[in-house]
Amino acid sequence: MISKSDIKKLAHLARIDIPEAEEEPLHHDLERILAYVGELQKVDTEMLDARARGTGLKNVMQPDAKKPALPSDPAELLAAAPDHDGRYVRVRSVWS
């Protein structure tokens, strides 16, 4: 159903390091959870579409007026970043 190599691939997609020692217990848990949620295959859903339902609202509009882009002081938000340079958040090289 889900293989060990799937776990490595999913960890990569989700951007989470999963150390070797944690792969086996995670694999075991996921197999059991997927077996449980697999019960849904028994339900006949032939006639239904999968659109998400919510509150029935659509096209929620806001007035086309100038307002602050952020609820907070930009300096306060920048201070929360681990590293910044002036008004920019500094990150490690994207291309390497």
Place this chain on the structure above:
Amino acid sequence: MELENLTIAEAHKLLASRAISARELVAQTCKTIREKDPAIHGYLEVYENEALADASRIDKKIAEGESLGTLAGIPLAIKDNILVRGNMASAASRMLAAYTAAYDATVIQRLRAAGAIFVGRTNMDEFAMGSSTENSAFGPTKNPHDTSRVPGGSSGGSAAAVAAHECVGALGSDTGGSIRQPASFCGVVGLKPTYGSVSRSGLIAMASSLDQIGPITKTVEDSEILFDAIRGVDPLDSTTVDRAYLKDPKPMEHMVIGIPKEYFVGGLDPQVKEKVQDALRTLQGLGVKTKEVSLPHAEYALATYYIIMPAEVSANLARFDGIRYGLSKDAEKLFEVYAGTRHAGFGAEVRRRIILGTYVLSAGYYDAYYAKAQKVRALIKQDFDTAFETVDAIISPTAPTPAFKLGEKTSDPLAMYLEDIYTVTANLAGIPAISIPCGLSHDNLPIGFQLMAREFDEGTLFAIGKAYEQSAKK
């Protein structure tokens, strides 16, 4: 004057008549916290000095003859995933252990405007993922009724703080039962409002099609007071709906309560079953009619939930990447910063749900899992629509058992997930649901029953709940 056990409504009367001051009330609350919380650990942080200063400001307004609302001067506890500007908000995660909120959640702005006083932030399962508050990165909360047992979760800190009178009321959040199940375990009232009735701006998101903020209180009357203060449309959460609910919808003798035949079967603790049936008899004594209803897809609700919720979790928690805020593990390459930060910052349950959510959304599996679950969700909603054609409310247990022992379910995620079996349906269907205490087990552990109603019909829950409480008091 006995200040310790006051409800919001009682405290308001005493404050309004100047029999007590807000400062006295806050000081008493902080004293109770100092005495009791070391054994319970409901709070992650208490703001005693700020709360006393806020109380003095309220007292000054009262002395100046200003007429104040019901919540003015009332000490409240706030779950640690709701932002209060200038205070820490960690969601009980290492990822946000040092994070300071840069703005107020909308519910906080509204409570602040009403004069409520925030005494502290409460413990929870990390990012609201769990049913016992044992998944907190800062240690578990204990049940005030028996400290060898869990308070439920994920809003376990808020429920325990209310039950132990370490605050007069509290806010929690509920994605699959996280307000109602701990309320049931701790013997207090917990409301999950209709989806779209309370703004989530400033709530650290878990699963956005399911999350709602709601009150945890000592009585149904208090639940209504807090709900009235936080509800209503907000431009910062575009899912909020401008729709008031009907107060005092109809007299008890015209109410019909549905009993879902699927809900009183396997896995339900006999003591819970007995107490919920006692509650039903009490309601019948008030003139309420009952009727058997069928929710044929209820048995698939938990499986549906454990696909949709992790899918949304995997998307929402992608923002925690060590770049803009929160924990950051430095490394040579950007990818290593992401992956290392997310391994170090997230606990095992959070990682498990992110990986599961990534799986059910990934190419080749999407239709079998996520699309299928969305369709079953529509069927679950349809079941409720059909049932509510003939009944005003539906009764069920809140949780299948009373509070369990610490450590009892931590090694088995599926056993923990089954705690939510009666509560997830309301989140999937978007309808309001309340848990109300209905007695004690042989071991003196609280048991709660759940009432569910139509969308935006909190009024029916409050009306039935208040009538039940008055009758049960006699």
